[in-house]
Structure formats: C-alpha cells, structure tokens
Amino acid sequence: MSPTPTVSPTARYSLMRLGIFAACFVVVWGLVRLRVLPSGLGDSNYLWVLLLALVVSAPLSFVLLRRQREEMAGQVAERVERAKHNLAANRSAEDEVDDAARRTED
Numbered sequence: 001m002s003p004t005p006t007v008s009p010t011a012r013y014s015l016m017r018l019g020i021f022a023a024c025f026v027v028v029w030g031l032v033r034l035r036v037l038p039s040g041l042g043d044s045n046y047l048w049v050l051l052l053a054l055v056v057s058a059p060l061s062f063v064l065l066r067r068q069r070e071e072m073a074g075q076v077a078e079r080v081e082r083a084k085h086n087l088a089a090n091r092s093a094e095d096e097v098d099d100a101a102r103r104t105e106d
Contacts, residue, residue: 010072013069017057020065021053024057028052032052
C-alpha cells in the first residue's frame with residue numbers, strides 16, 4: 001500500500017482561500033442577480049461582483065483560516081531557518097578555504 005501524499009500547508013491554505021473567494025463570488029453574484037445588492041453599470045457588473053467578493057472573502061479568510069495560516073507560517077519559518085543554517089555553513093566552509101589558502105601563501 002503506497003503512502004498517501006500530503007499537501008503542503010502553503011498549497012492547502014491557498015486552495016482553501018481560493019475556495020472561500022469562489023463561494024463569496026457565487027453568493028455575491030446571486031445577490032446582485034436577485035437585486036438584493038446594487039449592480040455595476042453596464043459591462044462592469046462582473047468587476048463589481050469580483051470586487052465585492054474580494055472585500056467579503058478577505059476577512060472571512062482571516063478568521064476561518066487562522067490554523068492553516070499558522071501552519072503555513074511555521075513551514076516558511078522552518079525553510080528560512082534551514083536557509084540561514086545552510087548559508088552559515090557555506091560561509092564557514094569558504095572561510096576555512098580562505099584561511100588555508102592564506103596559510104599556504106605565507
């Protein structure tokens with residue numbers, strides 16, 4: 001039996017945020033079509049719905065996806081620490097090579 005693939009916290013957060021935006025877009029579009037919310041002028045109707053969906057989905061995502069955002073932040077912090085460690089290791093290796101070259105010159 002093969003192990004189940006895991007989705008990275010960044011991908012999971014992004015997909016869930018996109019899902020919340022899509023749901024808000026559908027709801028706002030429905031409310032505009034039912035004339036509960038005002039529609040844009042002429043061809044700008046979809047732009048109006050898009051902007052309203054963005055405004056509504058942002059605070060919803062902030063509240064509903066707190067745990068996923070924290071997981072993603074932890075993953076990013078781990079990557080940054082790993083990069084810092086690798087950079088420090090590379091610097092010390094370069095310093096050792098430079099010191100060895102200077103000793104052979106003397």
